[in-house]
Amino acid sequence: MGEWKIVHFFLDPNQGDVTRRTAYIRYNGPLNGAPSFTIISNRCAHLGCPVQPNGPSFPDQTKSIDTGGGQHVTLIKMLPAGGFGCPCHGGQYDQEGNRTAGPPVRSLDRYEYSIRNGHLILGKTFSVAKVKGSGKDAIIYRYRLAGPGQHITGWEQIFYPLQPPQ
Amino acid sequence: MSAIDERRSQFKKYKEDVKDRGKPFYPYAMFHDTVMSLVVVGVIVGLASVWFYTSGENPDTCGGKDSCLLGPRYSEPADPGTTNFVPRPDWYFYFLFYLLRIFKWPDSVILGTVGIPTILLIIAFALPFLDIRSERRLSRRPVAVVAAILVVISMGELTYKGAVAKEALASEVVAAVPQWAQREGFANDPKAVAGANVFAEGGCTSCHTYLGTGGGNLGAPDLSAEGSKGKGVQGLESYVADPSKFGNTVMPKFGAFASIPAKDAQGKDLGISQLRVLAIFLDASKGPK
Amino acid sequence: MAVSARTRKSARLQRLEAAINYPIDWLEERSGLVGGLRYFLFRKVPGDSNWFHTLGSATLTAFLVQATTGVILAMYYKPEPKTAYASIQHITNDVTLGWLVRGMHKWGASVFIILLFFHMARVFLFGAYKYPRELNWIVGVLLLVMGMAEGFTGYLLPWDQTSYWATVVGINLNGTVPFLGPYIAQFLRGGAEIGPDTLARFYSIHMLLIPGAIFALIGLHLYLVVRLGVSSPPWSKEAAGADWVEEQVTTNGRSGLTQPAARSSWRRNGGDAE
16 A cells, blocks of 8 residues: 555567656555556656656565566566656656646656456556645546647647647 | 948959959868868867777776776667666757756746747848848947857857756765765764665755755755754754745655655664654765865 | 970870860760869959868868768668667677777767857858858758757667667657647657657658758858858958958058949948947
8 A cells, every 4th residue: 555666567568678668656555446556657747858756766675577478567666755856857746746846847647557357457648737635536637648848738738739649 | 322232332342352362262272171171080080089999898887997088889778668867968959958957947848948949040040131231340240249259158158057967866876875974974873874865865866966966956955064054953854844834845845754764774773764864864964074 | 386385295195185185075065064163173262261261161071971971880770779779889899990980970970060160150250141141141050950950860879878868858849849849749759659660760861861951951052152252351451342441451551452332331331230
């Protein structure tokens, strides 16, 4: 409960390292009979640099799992006590991925997820304007995935009316 | 006579002057060009040689076995899933790189990414139409000279700042902790040393600097002598836990550190929280001895 | 007389001369290129042109170094995420003089950009972008933009951490352009995510699209330089076409160079209202 992991995985194992991605995942306890997770993308909402946890990670508590199909997942225990920070231009986020300081234009992107046969399956990424509350009770203001630096709320959103088809 | 006629007659005179008093391109100007071109090729070969012979096959050996005067041959292979890398552009984009750090509010991001570069580019393209006088002597073009000096200074300043801009990676900062303890004189205090590790791992150096390490982002102060400000361990602890209570809305709240037990270098439980050791570390930071 | 001078030469020399001249004349008759080259080489430049005027050809030299080394690198480089990094290592560490070719390309890029800026500064300080050379200034700025674009696209090719993440930021930067940004970013990536297509795309842009455009623009740039001539240094007492020269000369009591039509122009134009 409330435990964070740094999770490395491959979007498309066949294409190899170029699709390696990182997410920060927290188990929030059960919600409506199913386990609930917070899955935050490490892509900074400013210009896409890799966001880092503000807190210790424990590489000695690492789990590596092969889930078949070439997929290889690595989980590292960590504790982002001070939220997340981006080393490039100084963006700061809290534990829910809300921007607290610096240039990011919105909260950190998140992953959709589903649970199948006891496995956590990550789905598409989506953009988040902000998160109210925390953990499993959080209200997530969810938007279609937008590129880093692109506003999805506020008056600046008129600059980015359309996203190309994925 | 209209301005354009005047310029035309001036250019006609230029053509006549060159015809009458000019020198042929070959061999005079071509000699200069050839010498200069050889210098250019020589400089490029020189740079390539210094770069190659001061670096090794492994990027890790830079700063150790190899001096890497002009940088390593290549950095580590690309890893899109990295959590500990800070990218940097080539030097001629440093000005843009630093511009992005200057515009540190969400509303102004677009000014740094698109606005200012676009304005600069439009001015560059439009220059011949902004400055339409035929006068070429610098002493009589004060606006142009001042503008040129300002552009050179600001671009130079931005490039310089981009070049020396510090960024901090937890893994690299942790390595600096023993040296901090030495210079600040708290090496014998295991709690302060544990606090320094929390400071290094906790992302504090994304913004703060400490004895020359750290990011210096968002206007965060240097903390090398924070302990000499008389806030006390208690005061520092409550400040770090929730800076917004003290009117600081930029700094994140680090109160969650209060629930993590602190351990010393040997892994022995110190019996107090990481927040507490962090405050002890800051209080012990009285500036380098 | 030419004929009598020629008859004095031996028959062998005459035949040799004819053998050399024949292909030149052949080419000239069909293309006019020889006359063009002669015009280019023996055209007059202002008598006071100096070392500052070599910055343009120095930039051209740097570009030619880039083109040459680039062609050689392309023979060994493999633009695939799985192979790019290894092929760069192979070029640097194994291929004969590969380190020199790659080093020259890597550092030549910086030298090229620096020289572009120096050349631009020279043109600005000499006021050489003024009538009738406005168009050439614009072509020059376009070349600067192209040069920077070469730097951006080439930076990705080694496929190391620095290049990958700098490109991520660079693409996202383009993504913040109002309205078109998301589409520009999509185009640069060749998809929703950076992948093999991105690298192939950057490679193609870096070694086909932009260099082609740069060659064409340099051709135009040089054509305009030859057509319009280069500006004398503004401080020169013998500056070609400058009316202040005449001023100088009359006050010094020297004669020559007077052009009444342009005589008073600097007085009217020469205020501080820039």
